[in-house]
Amino acid sequence: MSRTKIHLLCFCLVIGLCHARQAVAQTKAPSLPPELAKDLAALRDAAMASDYAYRQIAHLTENIGPRPVGSPQAEAAVQYVAGQLRELGLEVRLEEVRAPRWVRGLETAELVDYSGHVTGTAQKVVVTALGGNSPTSNDGITAEVVVVRSFTELEALGSRAVSGKIVLFNVAFDKKKAASGYAGEAYDESVIYRGQGALRAKALGAAAALVRSVGGADYRIPHTGGSRAAGIPAGAVTAEDADLIADLSSQGAVRMHLVLTGVMKEDVKTFNVVADLKGTEHPEQIVIVSGHLDSWDLGTGAIDDAAGVAVAMEAARIVQQLNLHPRRTLRVIAWMDEENFGRGHEAYARAHSAEMQNHVGAIESDLGAGHPMGVDAHVAIAARDRLKPIMQILEPIGANLIHSEEGSPGADIEPLVSAGVPGFGILQDARTYFNYHHTPADTLDKIVPRELQENAAVMAVLGYALAEMPEPLPRQ
Amino acid sequence: MSRTKIHLLCFCLVIGLCHARQAVAQTKAPSLPPELAKDLAALRDAAMASDYAYRQIAHLTENIGPRPVGSPQAEAAVQYVAGQLRELGLEVRLEEVRAPRWVRGLETAELVDYSGHVTGTAQKVVVTALGGNSPTSNDGITAEVVVVRSFTELEALGSRAVSGKIVLFNVAFDKKKAASGYAGEAYDESVIYRGQGALRAKALGAAAALVRSVGGADYRIPHTGGSRAAGIPAGAVTAEDADLIADLSSQGAVRMHLVLTGVMKEDVKTFNVVADLKGTEHPEQIVIVSGHLDSWDLGTGAIDDAAGVAVAMEAARIVQQLNLHPRRTLRVIAWMDEENFGRGHEAYARAHSAEMQNHVGAIESDLGAGHPMGVDAHVAIAARDRLKPIMQILEPIGANLIHSEEGSPGADIEPLVSAGVPGFGILQDARTYFNYHHTPADTLDKIVPRELQENAAVMAVLGYALAEMPEPLPRQ
Numbered sequence: 001m002s003r004t005k006i007h008l009l010c011f012c013l014v015i016g017l018c019h020a021r022q023a024v025a026q027t028k029a030p031s032l033p034p035e036l037a038k039d040l041a042a043l044r045d046a047a048m049a050s051d052y053a054y055r056q057i058a059h060l061t062e063n064i065g066p067r068p069v070g071s072p073q074a075e076a077a078v079q080y081v082a083g084q085l086r087e088l089g090l091e092v093r094l095e096e097v098r099a100p101r102w103v104r105g106l107e108t109a110e111l112v113d114y115s116g117h118v119t120g121t122a123q124k125v126v127v128t129a130l131g132g133n134s135p136t137s138n139d140g141i142t143a144e145v146v147v148v149r150s151f152t153e154l155e156a157l158g159s160r161a162v163s164g165k166i167v168l169f170n171v172a173f174d175k176k177k178a179a180s181g182y183a184g185e186a187y188d189e190s191v192i193y194r195g196q197g198a199l200r201a202k203a204l205g206a207a208a209a210l211v212r213s214v215g216g217a218d219y220r221i222p223h224t225g226g227s228r229a230a231g232i233p234a235g236a237v238t239a240e241d242a243d244l245i246a247d248l249s250s251q252g253a254v255r256m257h258l259v260l261t262g263v264m265k266e267d268v269k270t271f272n273v274v275a276d277l278k279g280t281e282h283p284e285q286i287v288i289v290s291g292h293l294d295s296w297d298l299g300t301g302a303i304d305d306a307a308g309v310a311v312a313m314e315a316a317r318i319v320q321q322l323n324l325h326p327r328r329t330l331r332v333i334a335w336m337d338e339e340n341f342g343r344g345h346e347a348y349a350r351a352h353s354a355e356m357q358n359h360v361g362a363i364e365s366d367l368g369a370g371h372p373m374g375v376d377a378h379v380a381i382a383a384r385d386r387l388k389p390i391m392q393i394l395e396p397i398g399a400n401l402i403h404s405e406e407g408s409p410g411a412d413i414e415p416l417v418s419a420g421v422p423g424f425g426i427l428q429d430a431r432t433y434f435n436y437h438h439t440p441a442d443t444l445d446k447i448v449p450r451e452l453q454e455n456a457a458v459m460a461v462l463g464y465a466l467a468e469m470p471e472p473l474p475r476q
Numbered sequence: 477m478s479r480t481k482i483h484l485l486c487f488c489l490v491i492g493l494c495h496a497r498q499a500v501a502q503t504k505a506p507s508l509p510p511e512l513a514k515d516l517a518a519l520r521d522a523a524m525a526s527d528y529a530y531r532q533i534a535h536l537t538e539n540i541g542p543r544p545v546g547s548p549q550a551e552a553a554v555q556y557v558a559g560q561l562r563e564l565g566l567e568v569r570l571e572e573v574r575a576p577r578w579v580r581g582l583e584t585a586e587l588v589d590y591s592g593h594v595t596g597t598a599q600k601v602v603v604t605a606l607g608g609n610s611p612t613s614n615d616g617i618t619a620e621v622v623v624v625r626s627f628t629e630l631e632a633l634g635s636r637a638v639s640g641k642i643v644l645f646n647v648a649f650d651k652k653k654a655a656s657g658y659a660g661e662a663y664d665e666s667v668i669y670r671g672q673g674a675l676r677a678k679a680l681g682a683a684a685a686l687v688r689s690v691g692g693a694d695y696r697i698p699h700t701g702g703s704r705a706a707g708i709p710a711g712a713v714t715a716e717d718a719d720l721i722a723d724l725s726s727q728g729a730v731r732m733h734l735v736l737t738g739v740m741k742e743d744v745k746t747f748n749v750v751a752d753l754k755g756t757e758h759p760e761q762i763v764i765v766s767g768h769l770d771s772w773d774l775g776t777g778a779i780d781d782a783a784g785v786a787v788a789m790e791a792a793r794i795v796q797q798l799n800l801h802p803r804r805t806l807r808v809i810a811w812m813d814e815e816n817f818g819r820g821h822e823a824y825a826r827a828h829s830a831e832m833q834n835h836v837g838a839i840e841s842d843l844g845a846g847h848p849m850g851v852d853a854h855v856a857i858a859a860r861d862r863l864k865p866i867m868q869i870l871e872p873i874g875a876n877l878i879h880s881e882e883g884s885p886g887a888d889i890e891p892l893v894s895a896g897v898p899g900f901g902i903l904q905d906a907r908t909y910f911n912y913h914h915t916p917a918d919t920l921d922k923i924v925p926r927e928l929q930e931n932a933a934v935m936a937v938l939g940y941a942l943a944e945m946p947e948p949l950p951r952q
Contacts (some may be wrong), residue, residue, distance in 0.1 A: 040866040055870065058723065062720055062724060063591060063592030063724070063727075064592065064594055065595070065597065071597070072594050072595070072596050073594050073597055114539070115539060116535065116539030117539070118540055118541070118548050118549050118552040119548070120548050121541065121547070121548050121549055123538075124542075124918060217695055218692055218917065218921060219695030219696065219697050219911075219912075219915070219917045219921060220775070220915070220916040220917040221695050221696065239921070240917065240919040243919075244538055244776075244919070244920070247534065247538050247920075248538060248539070287492040299696070300599075300720075426928075435695075439695070439696070441694065441695045441716065443696060443719075443720070444716075444719065444720070444723075445715070445716055445719055446694070
């Protein structure tokens with residue numbers, strides 16, 4: 001996940017599940033056709049008994065590895081996922097995406113002068129480059145660091161104080177907010193500095209911009225991510241290093257030597273993987289189940305977002321396994337370039353603009369693989385009652401909540417949602433998601449197999465229900 | 477802390493505090509002279525009101541930085557601590573220590589061939605060198621990795637399977653054991669592979685030895701530490717990378733390219749800082765309060781062990797602040813070279829061998845700065861009752877437990893304890909200590925100011941009591 005997404009994931013909600021369940025039980029929701037209800041329960045149970053999704057993540061992360069756009073690994077992942085989906089009997093197409101390729105380079109930083117500095121030494125600063133910005137030379141730059149806690153503070157300093165300096169946006173991720181369930185809100189509050197910081201600093205003549213890593217870990221790991229191109233080097237330092245620099249700055253001028261040689265390359269040709277399980281009655285009507293296949297390069301992209309791709313694949317696999325044949329087409333998409341420029345979903349929206357009206361639902365999982373409490377439903381109000389009996393199937397695994405967050409349910413399905421297509425994210429427990437997200441620690445061990453199965457169950461049940469229910473949900 | 481130390485730190489103990497308190501209340505312990513009891517309470521309260529220890533750690537970690545033996549930072553720290561202790565009015569000596577200097581070099585690793593490997597790519601492995609072993613060339617070595625889970629498994633493989641290979645000891649730190657309070661025990665169980673692994677692998681002809689990081693973090697950070705010199709390169713990979721290698725190895729041969737250029741340099745001249753607050757009646761009798769000043773180089777050595785040095789300094793400071801004049805000499809020691817070869821305490825034992833009998837007590841804090849539950853007392857049985865009223869002073873801060881762990885109460889006071897001197901460690905809550913210990917994340921933010929004050933209170937109360945009580949504790 002790379003984009004702003006306000007994600008309400010409150011502990012209260014977890015506790016509130018009991019109440020939600022009661023509410024479902026008490027409300028007279030329209031019931032499902034008995035055959036559909038039985039099939040949905042079978043899909044749920046099959047998902048909970050399968051290790052297919054886990055094995056997909058293991059292959060994508062361990063055998064293939066990090067999958068930044070344009071890398072050999074991303075291309076291998078495209079071929080691998082396409083092959084797996086063909087093996088499931090789906091009609092697979094690779095749909096072309098042209099996207100910029102950003103390649104990480106050297107990245108080092110050290111404080112070379114500050115109060116109490118021991119002659120001949122330098123304090124190492126752990127830094128990582130943000131995608132999409134400009135490099136330093138291999139020799140790097142040396143400049144004073146200006147520490148600010150907001151854009152307001154930056155503007156108040158003005159260009160005289162900022163020009164030629166390295167600006168550090170030292171805005172802490174609100175760990176308490178994240179731990180109490182509002183991880184997305186905590187993310188949004190600080191990620192604006194990652195996204196906009198370089199631009200705002202450049203406007204005042206800064207030589208480079210750094211952001212305090214956007215995430216809750218306290219293990220001195222840096223969080224990469226995208227930043228709006230400003231034409232200056234941009235990076236993230238760890239929370240610990242931001243504290244160090246801020247503490248030393250409060251005692252006097254701090255000079256940093258900074259090397260960030262990551263560069264933008266020419267656009268590459270890459271692909272969304274699009275795989276159809278054709279509908280029996282309305283093959284032209286499409287329900288998307290999806291995640292994104294590209295990842296950042298520091299970790300191996302397990303929670304962000306091999307997990308999303310894997311549960312979408314699993315949804316199709318168990319529909320096949322149970323020999324179900326939905327009325328509408330169930331389309332698995334493994335999106336490309338979610339993390340950087342969103343060229344994957346742009347290409348899809350362009351290529352499929354004529355059939356936008358035929359998309360009857362779209363689901364994306366892109367907030368990890370924590371326990372799902374239900375769905376983030378971006379649907380017409382009239383659709384909510386019709387969702388209830390579907391989600392009730394997920395009650396035994398505690399995933400029956402229907403909630404509507406602010407913002408998008410998923411970056412890649414945003415164009416569809418904007419066009420009125422009922423859109424869904426999965427309401428994962430994301431309390432620790434942003435500790436690992438975009439870091440070297442986004443690795444296979446962060447996947448809890450049981451929770452992954454729950455996510456696959458949500459994807460399969462909702463995806464199949466949307467493809468099979470007698471009438472599609474009303475558009476927004 | 478570098479050495480094996482069985483540290484019982486059970487949640488049961490925390491809960492058991494109530495019982496311990498009751499036990500103290502119910503047992504008729506010998507009482508303290510009222511004046512001493514009053515002074516001890518005043519020392520405790522002064523420690524709880526002071527930020528001196530925290531400021532010392534801040535300076536040592538942020539202004540000076542990592543302090544590996546022989547580094548300019550270690551020497552600056554010696555001068556700084558000596559200066560601070562002189563300012564407190566203590567008699568300060570720098571006592572010479574000759575110690576080997578080990579200097580970290582390049583350290584990279586990548587998997588270059590394995591099942592499913594994407595041509596032209598390599599999977600990055602996060603590795604750090606272990607101190608004291610031999611370097612690879614700058615070009616590194618490339619060899620197959622042999623994964624074992626025990627020395628027994630290694631021996632069973634034999635030299636034919638191991639010769640010329642890179643051995644990975646994939647023994648997981650027992651996180652559950654650590655979380656339930658037995659952090660030291662968990663550490664001991666896996667640290668033998670860090671300490672002995674290279675020697676054992678070399679004996680079978682291995683080209684290099686790697687150990688799964690000894691610690692509980694799951695943030696892909698490597699834990700450095702000492703290893704017995706074997707004449708081959710030795711390193712630690714993160715838990716995540718150990719899993720990756722083990723998973724891929726289960727699918728076929730895994731080849732790694734490994735660069736670890738850390739080297740041993742010539743011995744350097746460095747120092748223990750020894751600072752006396754002379755006793756009024758028996759200046760020749762000595763009570764040591766101490767921590768170690770050297771640190772590993774990845775982090776800034778806040779919990780390991782600027783904290784120990786700082787609480788020892790704080791103990792002396794508040795004795796001075798309260799204008800107390802103990803009968804015996806209170807000696808602050810900031811030890812050098814605890815982490816690598818223990819040359820600091822060896823030099824002290826040699827230089828002070830004639831006065832060993834005059835040492836009446838020794839305390840070292842080297843397990844971080846978590847909430848102290850009491851002391852790890854290595855004393856004669858007859859001494860325990862006399863400790864009770866002293867420790868009772870610490871009951872209001874929940875630090876009154878008297879416990880005796882197996883092993884040493886502190887590496888640097890071990891020679892003293894072996895010579896019969898009553899020796900004490902502090903029973904810190906170490907449940908998360910080994911997540912940060914020897915990693916880049918051992919930084920100032922890991923110090924909780926209130927808990928640090930509690931540690932200073934324990935050091936001050938026990939140190940002063942040993943120096944002032946009418947009769948010294950009996951020797952062991």
